Amino acid sequence: MARKRFDDSSCSVARALNEVGDWWSLLIVLQAMYGTRRYVDFQQQLGIAKNILCDRLSRLVENEVLTKVDVGEHGSRFEYRLTDKGRDLFPVVIALRQWGDKWNPAPDRPPLDLRDRDSGRPIKQIQVQDADGKPLSLRDVFLPNLDSGPAD
Amino acid sequence: MARKRFDDSSCSVARALNEVGDWWSLLIVLQAMYGTRRYVDFQQQLGIAKNILCDRLSRLVENEVLTKVDVGEHGSRFEYRLTDKGRDLFPVVIALRQWGDKWNPAPDRPPLDLRDRDSGRPIKQIQVQDADGKPLSLRDVFLPNLDSGPAD
DNA sequence: TCAATTAGGTTTCATAATGCAACCCTATTG
DNA sequence: CAATAGGGTTGCATTATGAAACCTAATTGA
Numbered sequence: 001m002a003r004k005r006f007d008d009s010s011c012s013v014a015r016a017l018n019e020v021g022d023w024w025s026l027l028i029v030l031q032a033m034y035g036t037r038r039y040v041d042f043q044q045q046l047g048i049a050k051n052i053l054c055d056r057l058s059r060l061v062e063n064e065v066l067t068k069v070d071v072g073e074h075g076s077r078f079e080y081r082l083t084d085k086g087r088d089l090f091p092v093v094i095a096l097r098q099w100g101d102k103w104n105p106a107p108d109r110p111p112l113d114l115r116d117r118d119s120g121r122p123i124k125q126i127q128v129q130d131a132d133g134k135p136l137s138l139r140d141v142f143l144p145n146l147d148s149g150p151a152d
Numbered sequence: 153m154a155r156k157r158f159d160d161s162s163c164s165v166a167r168a169l170n171e172v173g174d175w176w177s178l179l180i181v182l183q184a185m186y187g188t189r190r191y192v193d194f195q196q197q198l199g200i201a202k203n204i205l206c207d208r209l210s211r212l213v214e215n216e217v218l219t220k221v222d223v224g225e226h227g228s229r230f231e232y233r234l235t236d237k238g239r240d241l242f243p244v245v246i247a248l249r250q251w252g253d254k255w256n257p258a259p260d261r262p263p264l265d266l267r268d269r270d271s272g273r274p275i276k277q278i279q280v281q282d283a284d285g286k287p288l289s290l291r292d293v294f295l296p297n298l299d300s301g302p303a304d
Numbered sequence: 305t306c307a308a309t310t311a312g313g314t315t316t317c318a319t320a321a322t323g324c325a326a327c328c329c330t331a332t333t334g
Numbered sequence: 335c336a337a338t339a340g341g342g343t344t345g346c347a348t349t350a351t352g353a354a355a356c357c358t359a360a361t362t363g364a
Contacts, residue, residue, distance in 0.1 A: 002320060003175065003351060004199075012252030012263060013182050013245060019256070023155065023173055023322095030165050033290055039341055047156070049323045054342060064255075076331055077340065082290075085255045090290045091278050092251055093165060095244040100164030103216075103237045104171070111164060114293050116282040123293065124283055126243050129276045130268040133285055136275060138185055138234075138242045141266050154349060155322060175351095191312055201352045206313060228360055229311065 019063045020089065024048055024056050029065060029086055030093050037079040065089070095126045171215045172241065176200055176208050181217060181238055182245050189231040217241070247278045 006014035020026050027046055036042055043053055057080055060066040065086040069079045094114070101111035114123050127135045158166035172178050179198055188194055195205055209232055212218040217238040221231045246266070253263035266275050279287045 010258055010261060011179075011182075012256065012258065013249045014179060014252075015256045015258075016248045016252030017175060017178060021173075021175055021178070023169060026169060026173070027163075027166060030163075034295075040339080043341095049325095050342070051324090051344085052322065055321095072331085072340095076329090087290050088251055088254065091280050092244065092247040094280050095247045095278070096168045097165045099240055099244055100166075100168030102240065104164065104167045106162055106164065106167075109162060112295060115296055116288060117292050117294050119282060120296075121283045123288060124281045124285065126247070126278065126280060128243050128246050128278060130271060131273045131276055133276065136268060138239050140269050141275065142269050143186075143264060144267055144272075192310080195312095201354095202313070203315085203353090204351065207350095224311095224360085228358090 019059075019065065020092075022056075024052060025060060025065075026089070026093065026096070028053075028056055028060060029082070029089050032066065032080065032082050032086065033090065033093060037081055039078065039080070042080070060086070091126060094123075098126055171211075171217065172244075174208075176204060177212060177217075178241070178245065178248070180205075180208055180212060181234070181241050184218065184232065184234050184238065185242065185245060189233055191230065191232070194232070212238070243278060246275070250278055 006018040009015055009018075020029065024046070028042060028048075031042055031045055036045060039053070039057070042048070042057070043050060046053070048056075057066065057068070061068050061080070063085075064083055066080045067083055069081055071077050071079050097112070105111060115121060116123060128137075128141070130136050130140075158170040161167055161170075172181065176198070180194060180200075183194055183197055188197060191205070191209070194200070194209070195202060198205070200208075209218065209220070213220050213232070215237075216235055218232045219235055221233055223229050223231050249264070257263060267273060268275060280289075280293070282288050282292075
């Protein structure tokens with residue numbers, strides 16, 4: 001049967017996963033953050049099938065994570081660029097990357113290190129923080145409106 | 153054909169997505185963070201098919217995101233609990249939640265607000281930061297070892 | 305005590321998604 | 335003017351997904 005969708009789920013995580021929660025979408029966004037913009041480059045760098053890439057790019061454009069820009073005068077060359085919404089996935093991608101580096105480090109090569117362009121220093125481990133910037137763990141946190149249910 | 157797996161990808165995001173990158177896994181982890189521990193509760197709260205739930209729980213246990221604990225003396229009652237690795241997905245889930253709340257707000261109800269248990273104040277918007285805690289955008293960041301390629 | 309229910313799964317089967325290869329069309333290049 | 339590159343679409347075989355039915359062991363209710 002059809003894969004279950006979460007378009008109207010009351011849970012925002014579910015709705016988010018509805019847009020970028022499949023195997024390829026987030027990798028495409030990641031690749032876009034690395035600077036990739038063109039169809040063929042996505043295809044080669046990700047090793048994704050062309051029809052799947054087409055479908056995912058369309059969906060990402062539809063969901064306004066990417067925009068399809070016609071570069072090249074005659075309408076035969078396009079670029080897929082991140083929108084603000086897409087760029088806002090930056091913390092998601094970084095959090096995932098850091099989690100992957102920590103718990104599934106590559107056997108051979110060191111983790112990719114991202115650095116601050118200004119200072120040249122590595123970025124901080126991403127964390128959930130309170131209003132003052134103090135790091136919070138899962139246990140330090142609660143939901144005041146739990147009566148309405150955590151949804152989903 | 154079989155879905156492409158990324159077990160040995162050089163990209164840690166790809167490896168991470170290999171473990172929690174499908175439609176259900178992250179939602180199961182989220183539910184676990186809300187306190188759900190039992191099979192039937194996952195099933196009802198997520199509305200997931202039982203066979204899929206079985207498969208995902210097994211995979212999450214296999215990947216050490218959850219542990220299966222035998223509570224109940226006779227071996228017929230189990231709990232699935234987050235491991236440290238699973239709890240470490242907290243920033244990922246929160247980042248996704250905040251992204252979803254920002255860009256796909258629920259039409260009816262307000263976004264779920266998480267609060268610091270100590271101060272009672274809402275948590276901060278999650279962000280990528282430099283070593284001093286200064287927020288960084290995608291453009292403020294670079295990869296010193298880009299020569300080896302952004303991986304993947 | 306004995307039937308019903310709960311918990312945790314497995315099986316079956318129809319439908320949808322995925323991956324690969326082979327095409328197609330339009331520009332550009334040599 | 336043929337070859338190639340960019341950006342897709344189509345067909346088909348293989349998987350994954352979802353719903354419902356079924357199964358087994360333990361617990362509950364009357």
